[in-house]
Amino acid sequence: MTDIHQLAQALYEAQEQRRPIPPLTQTHALSVEDAYQIQRVNIERRVGGGDSIVGYKVGLTSKPMQRQLGVGEPDFGHLLQSMAFRHGEVVAYPLIQPKVEAEIAFVLREALAGPGLTEADVLRATEYVVPAIEVIDSRIADWKIQLADTVADNASSGCFVVGDGGVDPRTLNLATLGGVLYVNGEVAETGAGAAVLGHPARSVAWLANKLGELGTTLHRGAVVLSGAISAAVPVRTGDRVEVSFGRLGRVSVRVGE
Amino acid sequence: MSELLHTLAEHVYTHQRSAEEMDKLTIEHPELTVDDAYEIQRLALELYHKAGDPLIGWKMGLTSKAKQRSVGVDEPIFGRLTRSMELHEGVLPLAGLIHPRVEPEMAFVIKRRLEGLVTPRDVWAATECVMPALEVIDSRYRNFSFTLVDVVADNASSARFLLADQAYSPYHTAWDEVGVVMRQNGDVVQTGAGAAILGHPVRSVVQLVHMLSRHGLAVEPGMVILAGGITEAVHVHPGDTLEIDFDGLGTLRLAVTEA
DSSP, X not given: XXXXXXXXXXXXXXXXXXXXXXXXXXXXXXXXXXXXXXXXXXXXXXXXXXXXXXXXXXXOOSHHHHHHHTOSSOEEEEEEGGGEEETTOEEOOOOSSOXXXXXXXXXXXXXXOOSSOOHHXXXXXXXXXXXXXXXXXXXXXXXXXXXXXXXXXXXXXXXXXXXXXXXXGGGSOTTTOEEEEEETTEEXXXXXXXXTTTSHHHHHHHHHHHXXXXXXXXXXXXXXXXXXXXXXXXXXXXXXEEEEOGGGOEEEEEEOO | OHHHHXXXXXXXXXXXXXXXXXXOHHHHOTTOOHHHHHHHHHHHHHHHHHTTOOEEEEEEEOOSHHHHHHHTOSSOEEEEEEGGGBOSSSEEEOTTOSSOEEEEEEEEEEOSOBOSSOOHHHHHHHEEEEEEEEEEEOOSBGGGOOOHHHHHHTGGGEEEEXXXXXXXXXXXXXXXGXXXXXXXXXXXXXXXEGGGTTTSHHHHHHHHHHHHHHTTOOBOTTOEEEEEEXXXXXXXXXXXXXXXXXXXXXXXXXXXXXX
């Protein structure tokens, strides 16, 4: 299993040097478990370097994305403090081939220890929901990813921005809540919460249950990016990105160097 | 030219009525312009009118930047809605259709004449109500494949439409923020929000009135306007059930039947 550390190192360097690498799956027969181990190695390395885990992102939450990668369930990645940017800021993060997504973020009031959790448990444990922009990125050249590639690469996370404010999730219907993704003032994508596994809280429940299987508790105060409500949109340096979720509010960011 | 346009209008009308596929008009007549295509559309409508099927409104197409780019244009297109196209219950018989697709829409019902260089406030002042809606589009061209000229001549692929029972004041909500979820046989197949229509559906009505003015036309009181698709259109098959939820505004249901 020396491969795990070697592949983790390759991904780590790819990000630091902003130089993408060929798909890991091109040369290695990786299981999904191997891939999560690679992800874990790099997260622990960053935490060892002074970073901290602030939450998680859930990926592959739409049927089209699952079909594209030939999988039947989502995947997850870790959100680190160094990946978090503030509403209105310029994102200065080592990105390679970024795309942006509109998401509903959950901030937890109580820890969630799976398995066996439902949407209702998630809604009860949520302090508030808030609009978020996820900047996804891939350390794999040209996004030519298989499931194991993206899982190893922290579920293709880049960085993220959560809006100000926040709303009790029980005061609105998150399934029909509409979201609009604007790039440089033009509507790029629209969607609604149901694009995320039928209901975004289902995505958070899946995550808590998955983490439970792996012996981890979704901690109190965690931020969870529940999944994209539309297709991801490629962005370039200087682009202004804004996400509006009606009564939930707005969040905006500019893509930096 | 005028004789050719009449002939083509009859050709298009016949295929719309018989639900038989046809070749693109531009294969045999590459010289046709967009203005010619709108004239074909108008002449075909006269045939509907003669057959006792009057104009009751308008539809807008290519109302998203993505669709405009895919056809290589920078403005939407319009089509004509006749009385026979309106469904009165949530059942869609496939008889009379070729390869139909369904998309969620927002409909404006107009109470005062709209013409000329109107603004959004003119449109609001002239709007009786806004209603959740769905449109069934169906190109008469083989493989749903066409150029801009072809699709305009084919009445912007208009086929059927259904309006919700409940109507809303134009000031009821922010229409660009209304989320829409379309389920097909229980599975979420499309989601979107009103902003998918030119940033805000009212802009589509403004644009329609501007375009009609160039043709010397106006939106008359009582007419319905389908402002544009909120998501991609989905293919439907006999036995399908579609459910379209409009955030806080209700659900439209459509059962697809053979005949």
